[in-house]
Amino acid sequence: MASVPSVRPGATASRHRGAVPALAAVALALTLLAVFLAYADASFNGYRLQIVTLVAINATIAVALTLTSGFTGVFSLGQIGFLAIGAYVGALLNLAPQWKSEMFLPGLPGWLAAFDTTGWHPQVALLFACLVGGIVAATVATLVGMPLMRLSGHYVAVATMGFLIIVHSVANNWSGVTRGARGLSQIPSYTNVWAAYGCALVAIYAAWRLRVSPYGRAMIASRENLIAARAVGVNVHRSRMIAFVVGAFLTGAAGPLLAHQIGSVAPSAYYFTTTFNVVIMVVLGGMGSISGAVLGAAIMTLAPEYLRGVEDGMDLGPLSFGALFGLSQIILAIAFILVMIFRPQGFFGDRELGLGLLRRRGPRQDGDEAEVTPTLAPGLDVGPGDGASR
Amino acid sequence: MSASEFGQQFVNALGLGSIYALVAIGLAMVFGILRLINFAHGEVLMLGAFAAYYFAAAGLPFLVVVLLAVLTTVAIGLLMERVAYRGIRGAPDVALLLTSLAVSIALQNGALLAFDAQPKPFPTPAAIQEQLTVGGIQISVTNLVTVGVALLLMALLTLFVTRTRLGTAMRATAENAMAAQLMGINLSTVIVAAFAIGSALAAVAGILWGARVGRIEPLMGFIPVLKAFVATVIGGFGSIPGAVVGAYLLGFGEIYLVALLPGELSGYRDAFVFAALIVILLFRPQGILGSSEPEKI
Amino acid sequence: MEALPTTDGRLDGERGERPGETALRATGVGRSFRGLHALTDYGLELRRGEILGVIGPNGAGKTTLFNVITGFVPATAGRIALGERDITGLPPDRIASLGVARTFQNIRLFGRMSVLDNVKTAQQLNRRAGFWETLVTAPTFVRKERELDSRAMGHLESLGLGRFQSALAASLPYGSQRKLEIARALATEPRILLLDEPAAGMNAQETAELTEFIREIHGRFGLTVVVVEHDMSLIMRLCQRIQVLNYGRVIAEGTPAEIRTNRTVIEAYLGTE
Ligand SMILES: Nc1ncnc2c1ncn2[C@@H]1O[C@H](COP(=O)(O)OP(=O)(O)O)[C@@H](O)[C@H]1O
Numbered sequence: 001m002a003s004v005p006s007v008r009p010g011a012t013a014s015r016h017r018g019a020v021p022a023l024a025a026v027a028l029a030l031t032l033l034a035v036f037l038a039y040a041d042a043s044f045n046g047y048r049l050q051i052v053t054l055v056a057i058n059a060t061i062a063v064a065l066t067l068t069s070g071f072t073g074v075f076s077l078g079q080i081g082f083l084a085i086g087a088y089v090g091a092l093l094n095l096a097p098q099w100k101s102e103m104f105l106p107g108l109p110g111w112l113a114a115f116d117t118t119g120w121h122p123q124v125a126l127l128f129a130c131l132v133g134g135i136v137a138a139t140v141a142t143l144v145g146m147p148l149m150r151l152s153g154h155y156v157a158v159a160t161m162g163f164l165i166i167v168h169s170v171a172n173n174w175s176g177v178t179r180g181a182r183g184l185s186q187i188p189s190y191t192n193v194w195a196a197y198g199c200a201l202v203a204i205y206a207a208w209r210l211r212v213s214p215y216g217r218a219m220i221a222s223r224e225n226l227i228a229a230r231a232v233g234v235n236v237h238r239s240r241m242i243a244f245v246v247g248a249f250l251t252g253a254a255g256p257l258l259a260h261q262i263g264s265v266a267p268s269a270y271y272f273t274t275t276f277n278v279v280i281m282v283v284l285g286g287m288g289s290i291s292g293a294v295l296g297a298a299i300m301t302l303a304p305e306y307l308r309g310v311e312d313g314m315d316l317g318p319l320s321f322g323a324l325f326g327l328s329q330i331i332l333a334i335a336f337i338l339v340m341i342f343r344p345q346g347f348f349g350d351r352e353l354g355l356g357l358l359r360r361r362g363p364r365q366d367g368d369e370a371e372v373t374p375t376l377a378p379g380l381d382v383g384p385g386d387g388a389s390r
Numbered sequence: 391m392s393a394s395e396f397g398q399q400f401v402n403a404l405g406l407g408s409i410y411a412l413v414a415i416g417l418a419m420v421f422g423i424l425r426l427i428n429f430a431h432g433e434v435l436m437l438g439a440f441a442a443y444y445f446a447a448a449g450l451p452f453l454v455v456v457l458l459a460v461l462t463t464v465a466i467g468l469l470m471e472r473v474a475y476r477g478i479r480g481a482p483d484v485a486l487l488l489t490s491l492a493v494s495i496a497l498q499n500g501a502l503l504a505f506d507a508q509p510k511p512f513p514t515p516a517a518i519q520e521q522l523t524v525g526g527i528q529i530s531v532t533n534l535v536t537v538g539v540a541l542l543l544m545a546l547l548t549l550f551v552t553r554t555r556l557g558t559a560m561r562a563t564a565e566n567a568m569a570a571q572l573m574g575i576n577l578s579t580v581i582v583a584a585f586a587i588g589s590a591l592a593a594v595a596g597i598l599w600g601a602r603v604g605r606i607e608p609l610m611g612f613i614p615v616l617k618a619f620v621a622t623v624i625g626g627f628g629s630i631p632g633a634v635v636g637a638y639l640l641g642f643g644e645i646y647l648v649a650l651l652p653g654e655l656s657g658y659r660d661a662f663v664f665a666a667l668i669v670i671l672l673f674r675p676q677g678i679l680g681s682s683e684p685e686k687i
Numbered sequence: 688m689e690a691l692p693t694t695d696g697r698l699d700g701e702r703g704e705r706p707g708e709t710a711l712r713a714t715g716v717g718r719s720f721r722g723l724h725a726l727t728d729y730g731l732e733l734r735r736g737e738i739l740g741v742i743g744p745n746g747a748g749k750t751t752l753f754n755v756i757t758g759f760v761p762a763t764a765g766r767i768a769l770g771e772r773d774i775t776g777l778p779p780d781r782i783a784s785l786g787v788a789r790t791f792q793n794i795r796l797f798g799r800m801s802v803l804d805n806v807k808t809a810q811q812l813n814r815r816a817g818f819w820e821t822l823v824t825a826p827t828f829v830r831k832e833r834e835l836d837s838r839a840m841g842h843l844e845s846l847g848l849g850r851f852q853s854a855l856a857a858s859l860p861y862g863s864q865r866k867l868e869i870a871r872a873l874a875t876e877p878r879i880l881l882l883d884e885p886a887a888g889m890n891a892q893e894t895a896e897l898t899e900f901i902r903e904i905h906g907r908f909g910l911t912v913v914v915v916e917h918d919m920s921l922i923m924r925l926c927q928r929i930q931v932l933n934y935g936r937v938i939a940e941g942t943p944a945e946i947r948t949n950r951t952v953i954e955a956y957l958g959t960e
């Protein structure tokens with residue numbers, strides 16, 4: 001090995017050769033999706049259309065959690081707190097001023113109470129709400145993340161869970177703004193499949209671009225071996241912050257979509273059950289796999305529809321629960337435990353659907369590609385403040 | 391706050407802290423050995439309370455009810471360990487945590503289906519429901535009984551872990567599981583013992599909670615387990631004395647916080663508790679009693 | 688040939704150093720763990736371009752020395768300076784970005800990343816695309832990624848790891864994992880390279896190759912190297928100067944010839960152990 005070798009000129013070029021077929025495949029997939037959505041939009045009844053829409057909203061949230069936690073190994077149980085923030089922000093922006101005053105929200109600042117988007121095009125109002133919701137969530141994430149992203153392992157899971165409980169407590173008690181446990185209702189139904197899928201695609205694209213960039217490598221490296229990552233100059237705190245804040249932005253942006261889909265926002269819909277459902281989506285798909293998260297979201301949104309046969313309760317998918325999930329929730333929990341025991345890496349582990357297939361076209365120069373079984377959030381065996389603290 | 395009010399709250403805080411302590415001991419014990427934060431411990435507590443409810447409904451004397459409820463709950467706890475946790479022993483921390491969350495959700499929903507969401511009045515014996523007046527201070531007998539029972543159980547537990555072989559084995563495992571196993575300690579025995587003791591204490595805590603609040607419902611385990619969990623964090627994850635100290639600190643903090651806060655803010659008590667938790671995690675992640683050294687590289 | 692990476696963009700002038708100057712200075716450095724003195728009153732004047740060997744029995748404090756220099760374990764006493772710059776108390780990633788790279792005694796790779804990505808992660812310390820550039824996949828991003836790719840490949844090839852580029856790091860055989868750690872450290876384009884028992888687990892043949900390789904990169908990149916090793920053949924062939932640690936203290940320092948015959952050293956190894 002002491003000889004001085006040279007770089008094979010073709011070595012790098014071949015890595016980019018898959019670009020054209022990949023682009024074509026993506027274009028084809030997008031076209032098929034568009035055709036399906038146009039068909040669904042035109043011919044599905046309201047309920048089925050709602051399920052189709054919820055798939056995209058859940059996918060957005062699951063992809064955001066994959067970015068925040070799957071890439072970095074820093075498990076956040078506070079994701080739904082950002083969803084709640086986005087949903088409340090969206091509702092307060094787009095509720096008709098008259099209805100805001102009828103619901104009696106004395107805590108609202110005057111300008112917000114009078115803020116009127118009723119004259120806007122609904123999709124513009126929705127987009128605006130998503131942006132503001134995302135920005136507010138990202139701002140909160142910056143403040144919360146500064147200290148919390150220094151923790152690791154279950155310490156961070158627990159601290160972010162604390163954040164969720166605090167958000168829930170505020171939503172429940174700040175009646176002058178949130179109307180407490182009753183929540184806000186009469187939110188105009190602006191969300192349609194196009195907006196929901198648009199948002200999901202943005203989330204997927206952002207997560208994917210980060211994943212294959214220095215940012216994503218830094219995140220995964222710090223997940224794989226925190227100490228080695230720091231030794232090669234990765235600013236672990238910074239890279240966790242990016243993952244946390246971008247994830248919060250995407251989740252916060254999904255909030256208004258959900259609010260404008262369901263028509264109401266109440267604290268109980270943004271708590272542990274929802275958190276757990278999103279966690280299942282991500283773990284099921286494989287922590288760290290974007291396509292896995294999307295698949296997990298689709299399954300977790302559609303499965304209850306099939307499981308509904310076994311129970312009487314009415315519910316609208318995992319994100320809006322009525323009185324009882326009952327059996328379907330039990331079945332999902334048990335399924336989750338089985339996954340943890342028998343396939344902790346989920347469907348895909350770290351891998352992405354399709355990408356590998358396309359890349360194999362180029363001349364192989366891999367060595368032994370023995371599979372290393374990835375498990376959930378490895379390398380978290382380090383002490384409390386180990387992380388980015390110093 | 392007047393002096394008598396202060397005294398009343400003092401007893402109240404002792405009672406609350408005692409319940410938290412009983413729950414926290416089980417959490418800390420399991421955490422110390424398995425590194426598992428067992429969220430489903432709250433559901434164990436809930437099932438203990440419901441077991442007592444149904445045994446009481448069968449007309450049995452209260453002490454028999456308690457005994458049977460404890461035994462039933464221990465069986466449930468052991469079943470939970472066998473079915474859900476044994477298969478993922480040694481998995482990463484977060485996988486353990488999420489699994490316990492799944493167990494918790496499954497049990498909650500199972501209880502909702504089986505017992506109905508409607509709260510049930512808890513059959514506290516009349517003798518315990520009374521109020522005593524001592525020197526102008528109103529003291530509820532429930533609180534006194536709670537404190538007494540908790541102290542008795544903690545004394546027994548202390549004897550157990552210091553004087554018996556199994557107790558010593560449990561401490562050794564919590565200290566260093568690898569070394570303990572090399573010394574011939576059977577890990578499974580120790581884990582089963584930890585779940586059994588934790589479940590028994592949780593059952594008692596569930597009954598005391600039922601007596602304190604007056605009614606029970608399927609989701610009742612959620613708040614106590616979160617609080618007990620905060621207590622274990624305050625005391626340093628996995629330390630049993632730490633968990634007890636943390637539980638009483640939390641009990642006092644909570645009671646006096648609510649007493650001192652203006653009425654419109656008292657709803658935020660959980661927010662304050664968890665904000666405190668976050669602050670502790672940031673500045674003393676090893677807890678108030680723990681100490682830490684950097685990981686060996 | 689010579690498509691090998693060089694340390695351009697980090698001109699010596701910028702670093703404000705000339706050969707013969709002190710690359711790293713440690714004065715009175717100490718570290719204790721709960722009363723155990725792992726390192727006591729340690730001093731070092733590391734000259735730019737030299738290869739220093741650090742030897743000593745197990746538990747002597749060699750790894751602790753590396754941990755203190757690289758910021759993983761803060762010193763409890765003393766100061767460390769890189770050239771003119773005091774780095775005491777800086778976090779590890781800052782110290783890495785100032786040009787100190789290391790390997791680990793117990794291998795620490797990014798197991799579920801590809802071999803190539805392991806190296807790129809280290810390489811990107813010096814060349815990274817901006818956040819928005821990345822999100823919109825700007826042409827500048829694509830160009831920078833290609834550059835990272837080809838440089839990283841250069842490092843892999845130089846250690847004979849090129850054919851493993853898309854394998855997962857954890858799937859490599861042990862010896863290749865050790866080499867990958869070195870490639871990754873080199874990819875940060877360091878001025879000072881700290882190697883913690885690089886030959887551990889290697890046979891005589893591999894150790895000889897490794898010795899040559901260290902000598903070669905030392906020359907090519909103008910590196911300053913500190914190597915901790917139990918294999919005396921490597922130490923004696925490679926090092927211009929050797930420090931001997933025992934119980935956290937430097938008990939001897941000198942050329943290989945001097946150390947070989949030093950009584951204290953012989954006692955430390957044979958006597959008390
Ligand atoms: N993080 C740590 N916590 C406690 N003790 C440590 C730690 N790191 C090293 N030590 C102790 O410091 C001493 C020196 O260890 P080390 O530097 O690893 O020795 P060497 O690398 O020379 O074999 C040993 O006694 C070791 O147990």
Ligand SMILES: [Mg+2]
Pocket residue numbers: 749750751792
């Ligand atoms: Mg060592």
